[in-house]
Amino acid sequence: MAHDHHHDHEGSELSETALRVRTLESLLVEKGYVDPDALDALIDRYENKVGPRNGAQVVARAWSDPDYLKALREDATAAIAALGFTGRQGEHMVAVENTPQTHNMVVCTLCSCYPWPVLGLPPVWYKSPPYRARAVIDPRGVLADFGVTLPETTEITVWDSTAEIRYLVIPMRPEGSRDLSEEQLAALVTRDSMIGTGLALSPAEARAKGLLQ
Amino acid sequence: MTASDTTVGAALAALPDLPRDADGPVFAEPWHAQAFAMTVSLNARGVFTWTEWAETLGAEIAAAGEAATGEDAYYTAWLAALERLLAGKGVIAEPERAEREAAWDRAARATPHGEPIELGREA
Numbered sequence: 001m002a003h004d005h006h007h008d009h010e011g012s013e014l015s016e017t018a019l020r021v022r023t024l025e026s027l028l029v030e031k032g033y034v035d036p037d038a039l040d041a042l043i044d045r046y047e048n049k050v051g052p053r054n055g056a057q058v059v060a061r062a063w064s065d066p067d068y069l070k071a072l073r074e075d076a077t078a079a080i081a082a083l084g085f086t087g088r089q090g091e092h093m094v095a096v097e098n099t100p101q102t103h104n105m106v107v108c109t110l111c112s113c114y115p116w117p118v119l120g121l122p123p124v125w126y127k128s129p130p131y132r133a134r135a136v137i138d139p140r141g142v143l144a145d146f147g148v149t150l151p152e153t154t155e156i157t158v159w160d161s162t163a164e165i166r167y168l169v170i171p172m173r174p175e176g177s178r179d180l181s182e183e184q185l186a187a188l189v190t191r192d193s194m195i196g197t198g199l200a201l202s203p204a205e206a207r208a209k210g211l212l213q
Numbered sequence: 214m215t216a217s218d219t220t221v222g223a224a225l226a227a228l229p230d231l232p233r234d235a236d237g238p239v240f241a242e243p244w245h246a247q248a249f250a251m252t253v254s255l256n257a258r259g260v261f262t263w264t265e266w267a268e269t270l271g272a273e274i275a276a277a278g279e280a281a282t283g284e285d286a287y288y289t290a291w292l293a294a295l296e297r298l299l300a301g302k303g304v305i306a307e308p309e310r311a312e313r314e315a316a317w318d319r320a321a322r323a324t325p326h327g328e329p330i331e332l333g334r335e336a
Contacts, residue, residue, distance in 0.1 A: 012330055014321045017285075020292055021244040023314040025251060026332060027305050034254045042250040088253055089263065110271040112287070121249070127287045129279045163267040 051120035054085045055168060056189035058118060059200075060182045062095070063173045073097075076168065080118060090117035090166060096159060097170045098196075103154050104169045105143070105196030107135035108161040115166035119194060126195065136160070146197045169193065171200040180212075187211040245288040252295055261298050270294040 014022070028034040058080055062069045072079040076093040080086075093115060096104040108114065109132050114122040125131050134142050139156040143149070150156070159167045171193040177185060180203065188206050192198030206212035256263060273290040274281075281290070299305040320334040 012321045012324045012326055012328075014317065014330070015244075017289060017292060018244045019314050019317050019321070020296070021247050021251075022317050023310055024292075024295060024299070024305065025247060026317070027309065027313055028251060028255070028299075031304070033258060033260065033304065034251055038254060039247065039250040042253055043246045088256065111267050111274055112270070113267060124284055124287075128282050129274075130282075163263040 052118075052189075052191035052194065053186070054083075054120075055115075055118035055191070055194045056186040057083055058085070058095075058168065059170055059189045059194065060186035062170055063177075063185055064182045072170070080168070085117045087117040089113070090115050092165050093118070093168060094159075094165055095168050095170050096157070098172045100151075100172070101153070101155060103143075103150055103156050103196065104159060104167070105135060105139050105156060106159050106161060106167045106169060107132060109133075109136060110160075110162070113161035113163060113166060115161075115168055118168055119191060123191070143197065146192065148197070148199060169196040171196075171198075174200050174202045176203050184212060242285075242288075245284065245291075248288055248292050248295060252291070255295075255299075260302060260304060265298065266294070269298050273297070 025034070025036075025039070029036055058072070061083065062072050068079065071082070072095045076095040077091065079095075080090070080093050096106075098104055108126075112122050112127040114126065131142065136158050139158050140150070143156070161167060171189065173185075174188055177188060180188075188201045188203065188211075190198050190201060193200045201209070201211070203212060252266065255261065256266065270291060273294040274287070277286060277290050281287075296305075296310065300307050300310070316332060317330075320332050321330050323334045324330045
């Protein structure tokens with residue numbers, strides 16, 4: 001029909017993807033597989049309660065408490081759970097420590113595996129094909145893109161996340177942070193520093209960004 | 214989702230310490246969050262394992278190709294993976310899914326702008 005135009009100006013129109021999401025959700029609710037209230041609660045949780053601030057607390061504790069660092073090395077999942085951070089995609093955590101000799105960087109070459117309980121949902125670049133491909137082949141080049149230059153003598157170890165194992169990078173404690181409290185230390189820990197594409201902020205950098213008094 | 218969008222946005226703006234990406238809220242669009250939450254929920258019920266999920270999503274991302282970058286492309290692959298896994302597990306067969314999608318499309322077109330879209334509404 002020539003006059004049967006696709007865009008009906010009187011009615012609403014959903015994008016194809018929005019239609020497909022509604023389709024799945026309505027069928028799953030009807031079949032009893034998902035509860036709409038539980039879905040909303042999950043979305044709220046990942047938008048508000050889970051995020052890189054959780055990971056920053058883990059790092060700050062590791063920097064200031066040698067016993068906690070030891071526990072983190074022995075069983076990261078348990079040590080992280082001890083601070084109250086548990087949940088999906090964080091069941092098997094491994095903490096990898098940066099030192100002057102070794103810098104650790106995390107990628108998921110297959111898809112986008114990421115430690116949700118400590119870092120929230122992954123940033124756009126983490127999921128992008130260029131990062132997933134280049135992190136393994138040219139980690140130093142990727143770091144340069146992030147504005148990070150390491151000494152030639154520092155080796156870079158790239159960890160490929162899987163559905164089973166998720167990594168949390170423990171960045172090096174910045175110089176000049178000796179007198180800071182644990183809470184102040186957490187302000188130095190950026191999301192990228194826990195993925196290994198950044199370094200922890202110096203106290204001066206954190207003050208300049210308004211993250212530290 | 215819609216009611217919380219504004220409150221979340223306001224809270225993010227008012228409280229700089231709240232967890233968020235440098236790019237903004239962790240979900241760019243409501244349907245991203247819905248697709249994400251359904252997947253987490255289904256895994257928690259044991260419908261599929263994270264290993265199965267990672268393999269299926271990885272395959273969809275690979276199929277989309279190098280040019281498919283950004284949040285939308287990512288969640289489009291996510292949605293395709295979810296559809297494929299649910300069909301494979303016998304939870305939602307493709308004919309049933311297609312029929313429901315057509316019903317939602319008809320309902321949307323029959324609903325005046327601004328009114329909630331409800332299934333069963335026909336032109």
